[in-house]
Amino acid sequence: MPHERLWPPESFLSVQGHQFHYRVQGNGPALILVHGLAGYSFSWRRNLEELARRFRVYALDLVGAGYSDRPRDYPYSFSAVALQITEFARAAGEREIFLAGHSLGGAGALLCAARFPELVRGLVLLAPVNPFSRQRRFLIRLGGMPVLGHLILHTGRLFAQPLTGFVLRHRLYGDPKRVDRDTIAGYAHPLEVFASVEVLRRTFAAWDLDSLHAALPLIKQPALLIWGDRDRTVSPDSAPLLAAALRAQLEIIPGCGHLPAEEAPEVVNRLILQFLRNRQ
Secondary structure (H helix, E strand, O other), rough: OOOOOOOOOOEEEEEEEEEEEEEEOOOOOOOEEEEEOOOOOOHHHHHHHHHHHOOOEEOOOOOOOOOOOOOOOOOOOHHHHHHHHHHHHHOOOOOOOOEEEOOHHHHHHHHHHHHOOOOOOEEEOOOOOOOOOOOOOOHHHHOOOHHHHHHHHHHHHOOHHHHHHHHHHHHHOOOOHOOOOOHHHHHHHHHHHHHHHHHHHHHHHHHOOHHHHHHHHHOOOOOEEEOOOOOOOOOOHHHHHHHHHHEEEEEEEOOOOOOOHHHHHHHHHHHHHHHHHOOO
């Protein structure tokens, strides 16, 4: 489970028969924040307070992440993320939402906006997994294999602390000097849970970029894309193509990697508030 000293649990809802952890702050129109792969509500720790000045902000732990349940037989697909968002909003009593998703959470947010247009009023996507970026396809296929993928991921779990530090500094952040000990600890602890291995393996096995491509023409909501120009995970080269497909506003943050909400929170908070201000 997450490091309770750094990020203690707050609230729980039963969604699709599973315990679903979330944090909520502020008043106003609902804004749901959805984390990426191996993240959880902790990923939005530098955004909640500022965004809550204008919105009732929910930061979710998706099924399989953070303090939420980790069922072994769950599909862990992009479609499952979209359905979780929808069911969570209904359980929380929200009839309309603004939606922000990062990376894998961005893929789920895309599908949610396409399939539940009456729910989603506006869309913010931070370096979302998308059909125009096909980086690391071999590694994704490898990680999704029933035996080999499980072995690789389990080995990584045994070295969660040093491996998390390396990945954050050299793959996810644009500037490794911005990574602190609390960030490493906050991400490493949930990955030490044994059930997280099967969650990750099933997520890789369910990776389906074609479903995202099919959803793009269905999205009519106003959309904002935020990317770091040093993103090594989801290629910034895919950003203009996705922006064109969605008729979206695109903002590129210089010197930032795959986690712009953490690495440049002041910029990201300002961009989100500016974009949503005229859509409330």
